[in-house]
Amino acid sequence: MTTISTTENDPAYNPPPSAGALSRTEPDRNCPLCPRLAVFREAARAREPEWFNSPVSSFGDPDGRLLIVGLAPGLQGANRTGRPFTGDFAGDLLYATLLEYGFAKGIYRARPDDGLTLVDCQISNAVRCVPPQNKPLPAEINSCRPFLAATIETMPRLRAIVALGRVAHESTLKALGVRSSAAPFTHGAIHPAGNWKLYDSYHCSRYNTNTRVLTPEMFRSVFARVKTDLG
Numbered sequence: 001m002t003t004i005s006t007t008e009n010d011p012a013y014n015p016p017p018s019a020g021a022l023s024r025t026e027p028d029r030n031c032p033l034c035p036r037l038a039v040f041r042e043a044a045r046a047r048e049p050e051w052f053n054s055p056v057s058s059f060g061d062p063d064g065r066l067l068i069v070g071l072a073p074g075l076q077g078a079n080r081t082g083r084p085f086t087g088d089f090a091g092d093l094l095y096a097t098l099l100e101y102g103f104a105k106g107i108y109r110a111r112p113d114d115g116l117t118l119v120d121c122q123i124s125n126a127v128r129c130v131p132p133q134n135k136p137l138p139a140e141i142n143s144c145r146p147f148l149a150a151t152i153e154t155m156p157r158l159r160a161i162v163a164l165g166r167v168a169h170e171s172t173l174k175a176l177g178v179r180s181s182a183a184p185f186t187h188g189a190i191h192p193a194g195n196w197k198l199y200d201s202y203h204c205s206r207y208n209t210n211t212r213v214l215t216p217e218m219f220r221s222v223f224a225r226v227k228t229d230l231g
């Protein structure tokens with residue numbers, strides 16, 4: 001484990017976005033900050049008017065000690081249903097794991113009205129709008145970061161952040177004002193800093209699990225460690 005610092009005297013420190021930029025956790029339904037994603041969103045609304053097709057809000061308990069940061073809504077997952085990781089393969093593995101380790105209760109039925117609740121935990125995304133081919137551009141990740149930073153800022157009891165994949169890891173570090181060279185992404189890595197720790201995991205996508213880059217056991221081991229550390 002490497003310890004990273006967020007103090008201004010540390011060379012790894014980059015100032016996070018200004019307090020003014022941190023004031024809102026959720027974007028407008030028609031957020032215009034990423035023109036490419038806004039066009040993609042409008043096309044999806046025209047094609048699938050019954051789908052959610054808007055920036056997907058965080059889900060869970062803002063008073064929780066755990067924040068999970070994903071990449072972005074999946075086209076037929078959260079972009080369709082309106083709840084993070086709900087309705088596609090990634091959600092099947094994530095919610096099963098959260099239920100197993102007590103970070104969720106109820107039954108996950110891949111629908112936002114399934115009654116599932118999160119326990120001591122909130123889920124968000126580095127990018128709130130669905131990107132083409134699940135690949136947001138660097139400028140889009142930057143544009144959406146203030147919403148992630150605000151989400152982190154408004155979790156007063158936060159102790160653990162699980163970053164699902166490299167993009168979530170890098171954007172979380174930038175939101176926290178930490179240079180990525182101080183905390184390189186590796187599956188299973190734990191980066192302590194002050195009152196919180198950043199836990200890295202490969203993203204629980206179908207591609208990663210089909211190719212065995214990430215096995216369910218590897219994924220569970222991350223949350224087992226979080227559970228142990230939170231006590």
Ligand code: SF4
Pocket residue numbers: 027031032033034037038055127128129140143144
């Ligand atoms: S990705 Fe974020 S910043 Fe970009 S348009 Fe969507 S909500 Fe706005």
